[in-house]
Amino acid sequence: MSLPPLSRRSVLALISTVPLTVNFAHAEAQKVIRVGIMAGEDEDVWRVAAENAAKAGLLLKIIPFSDYNAPNEALQQHELDANAFQHGPFLEAQKKARNYTIVPVGNTYFAPISLYSTRWKSPSELPQNAKIGVPNDPSNEGRALHLLQSLGVIKLSDNAGLTPTALDIADNPGNITIQELDAGMVGRALPDLDAAVVNTDWALKAGIDVKKDSIGNEGLKDNPYINFIAVTEADKNAPWVATLVKSYQQPNVHKALTDVYHGAIVPGWS
DSSP: OOOOOOOHHHHHHHHTSOOBOOOOTTSOOOOEEEEEEESSHHHHHHHHHHHHHHHTTOEEEEEEESOTTHHHHHHHTTSOSEEEEEOHHHHHHHHHHHOOOEEEEEEOEEOOOEEEOSSOSSGGGOOTTOEEEEEOSHHHHHHHHHHHHHTTSOEEOTTOOSSOOGGGEEEOTTOOEEEEEOHHHHGGGGGGSSEEEEOHHHHHHTTOOTTTSEEEEOOSTTOSOOOEEEEEGGGTTOHHHHHHHHHHSSHHHHHHHHHHTTTSSEESOO
C-alpha cells in the first residue's frame, strides 16, 4: 500500500505546535537539535533525555506529532534534525515509497506488539469465526500477522516476507476474520472484537490493561522491530549525533521508560 504524500504546508503546520522545552540555563548555547517524536507518553521520556543532553551541552527541541507519516517527511525536508518513533520495517517501507535518505543511528526501545482480548484468556480459546483486529498500515499489519502465526492462529505463505497482508494467509484453521483498522482505532475497537493486535502506545491510549488483557506478544530476540533515533544520511556522522544517542541511552531514561509505560516496553540498547 502506497503512503499518501504530505504537502510541505501540512508538515509545517504539524511542527508548529508548542514544543516540549527544557531549562537550558546551564548548557552551552549551540545549535538547537530538533527531534520529532509521537505525542503522548514519549514526551515524558524525552524530557529526561533532553535534560541529559543539556548537561552535555546539546540543546534539544522536542517536537511531538500525531501522524506517523509526518516525522520522516519533516526530517527529509530538514524541518527536523532527527526523529525517534519508528522501527526498521516501517522506515524501509517509507523509504521505498518516498525515496527518503534516512538512517538509524541508535536504538531507543522495544515495544512488543501484543494480541489483546477481554473475552478470551489465550489464543487457543479463540472460537471458530473469531474477529481479530489488526493495524492497516503495511509494516504493522505484517507484524500483527506474523504474531498471529507465532501464536498458532494462522499460517502465512512461505514467501510472505515482513509485510504480508490477509491475502498471504495460507492456512486459517479457525476461519478467523481479519479486520484491518487504523492503528489508532484497533485498541478502541477491542470491545467489539474477539481479539486485536495493538501497538503498545496505542493500547495504553485506548485504556487497555497491557498486562491483564494481553494473551500473546513478541519476544525481543532477533526482533527487527526495535525503535531507534534516525537522521538523514548527510548527518549520520555529525558530532551531535553521538551525544544525542548517548543522552537517550542512560539509566534515568531506562527508568522513565519503565515508569511511563508501566513496564510494557523495554530499552533497546544493552
